[in-house]
Each structure stands twice: as structure tokens, then as C-alpha cells.
Amino acid sequence: MSETSPLAEKREEAARVLREILERMSIDAEVSAFDDGERIILDAHGCESGLVIGKKGATLDSLQYLVSRIVFRTPGEASPIVVDAEGYRGRREDSLADLARRLAEKAVRSGRPVPVEPMSAQDRKVVHKTLAEHPGVRTESEGEGVGRRVVIFPKRSELEHRPA
Amino acid sequence: MTEGDPSPSTPPSDKAPALRELVLYLARALVEHPDAVVVQEVEEPDATVFELKVAESDLGRVIGRQGRTAKALRTVLSAASAKMKRRAILEILED
Numbered sequence: 001m002s003e004t005s006p007l008a009e010k011r012e013e014a015a016r017v018l019r020e021i022l023e024r025m026s027i028d029a030e031v032s033a034f035d036d037g038e039r040i041i042l043d044a045h046g047c048e049s050g051l052v053i054g055k056k057g058a059t060l061d062s063l064q065y066l067v068s069r070i071v072f073r074t075p076g077e078a079s080p081i082v083v084d085a086e087g088y089r090g091r092r093e094d095s096l097a098d099l100a101r102r103l104a105e106k107a108v109r110s111g112r113p114v115p116v117e118p119m120s121a122q123d124r125k126v127v128h129k130t131l132a133e134h135p136g137v138r139t140e141s142e143g144e145g146v147g148r149r150v151v152i153f154p155k156r157s158e159l160e161h162r163p164a
Numbered sequence: 165m166t167e168g169d170p171s172p173s174t175p176p177s178d179k180a181p182a183l184r185e186l187v188l189y190l191a192r193a194l195v196e197h198p199d200a201v202v203v204q205e206v207e208e209p210d211a212t213v214f215e216l217k218v219a220e221s222d223l224g225r226v227i228g229r230q231g232r233t234a235k236a237l238r239t240v241l242s243a244a245s246a247k248m249k250r251r252a253i254l255e256i257l258e259d
């Protein structure tokens with residue numbers, strides 16, 4: 001496609017903003033930017049990428065939120081920007097997907113709903129997505145704010161599916 | 165500080181000014197009226213407090229829905245200050 005697509009422009013702007021923030025945090029990291037036509041992925045790498053990630057990815061999430069707000073100014077709109085460091089999000093997605101599948105098996109075996117620990121919207125999405133096609137369970141988010149979590153329900157029969 | 169990388173551009177020598185720059189940069193990038201952004205640095209015994217003032221109409225842009233933007237600003241500021249071995253607190257002034 002063309003080199004000057006709106007997303008490509010935003011991609012360069014987003015990469016510049018992230019570089020400028022990291023520089024002011026005195027964090028030594030390189031930023032590479034890609035887009036797949038839908039999402040803009042900014043990956044910070046270098047010896048200080050641990051600082052970019054933070055506890056359970058908290059710094060990464062905050063950087064992603066701020067870069068999104070700065071580059072796409074409309075509040076409330078879903079942003080296509082993903083800030084990652086050394087592929088951390090991909091690794092976390094893999095381990096979240098594993099966890100989701102294990103807990104789904106537990107829900108099927110026990111016949112009881114299984115709550116997953118509270119997590120960010122992004123992480124919850126991974127759990128929902130992983131189990132979307134699972135024949136034995138359905139998922140729902142419950143709770144508010146930082147306590148919001150996915151609950152995995154066993155699906156014993158179609159009849160038991162709660163009407164919407 | 166003795167970091168391994170002898171980067172010629174920004175030697176990480178003094179601490180507080182860089183944090184003030186960080187808050188200033190982020191606030192200016194978020195708001196509609198960057199010229200109205202003021203960041204004042206207050207040294208307290210156990211921490212540095214950054215008092216952020218923006219145009220009244222821009223308060224929502226630095227606080228965000230359910231305080232999400234303010235929380236993200238604080239997380240980023242803490243991450244930067246952890247490296248500088250000094251606690252940093254962000255206060256958003258509303259008056």
C-alpha cells in the first residue's frame with residue numbers, strides 16, 4: 001500500500017513521542033515502530049527495557065495509554081497503539097493464554113465457575129479471546145475498576161446458557 | 165553515575181530537572197493550551213513534589229476518565245524517579 005497512509009504517519013509520530021518520553025525518563029532504549037495496517041506496535045529495546053516494562057507491565061501500560069492519548073486525542077476511543085518492550089506483551093499473552101486454557105479445563109472438570117485473578121482490560125481480552133471458541137466454557141468479566149476480572153463458566157448444555 | 169553506555173547526548177548527571185522536564189513534556193503534549201502549563205518543583209525531606217497547573221479547560225486532559233491519565237502520569241514519573249533514587253510525587257492543582 002502507499003507509504004503515506006494515515007496509520008504510517010501516526011506510527012512515526014507515536015514512535016517520536018515514545019522516544020521523547022523515554023529520553024526524559026533517562027531510560028536508554030531504542031524504539032522500533034511497525035504497523036500491520038490495523039495496529040501500531042512500538043517496541044522499546046536495549047539494556048534498560050526492564051525499566052520500561054515495570055511491575056507486571058504497569059509502566060508499559062501507562063506509556064501506552066499516554067502515547068495513545070497524545071497521538072489520538074479523542075478520549076474514550078480505542079487506540080490502535082501498542083507499546084511493548086523486547087516482545088514482553090507477546091510472552092505475556094502466551095502465558096495468559098496457557099493460564100486461561102488450564103482454568104477452563106478446571107471449570108469443565110469441576111462444573112463450577114472459575115474466577116481468574118483481576119487484570120487489565122488488555123489482559124482480560126486475551127483470556128476472552130483464547131476461550132472464545134472453547135466448546136466447554138463461556139467467559140464474562142465481573143467487578144469494577146482494578147478488581148475487574150474474568151470468570152470462566154462451564155457450559156453444560158445450551159439450555160443452561162443464561163438468556164441475554 | 166556510572167552507566168555502561170557513554171552516550172554523548174544526555175549525561176544522566178542531575179536528577180530533578182529531568183523529572184520536571186518529563187512532567188512538563190507530558191502535560192504539554194496532552195493539553196490544548198500548552199502555554200498555560202506550569203510545573204513547580206517543591207523539595208520535601210523525603211520526596212520531590214511536582215505541582216502541575218494547567219488551563220481549567222484542560223484539567224480533564226491531565227486527569228482523564230476515572231483519573232486514568234493522572235494515574236498513568238504518576239506511574240511513569242515513579243518509574244523515572246526510581247532510577248534517580250528519589251521519590252517523586254505529582255500533584256495536579258485544581259483551583
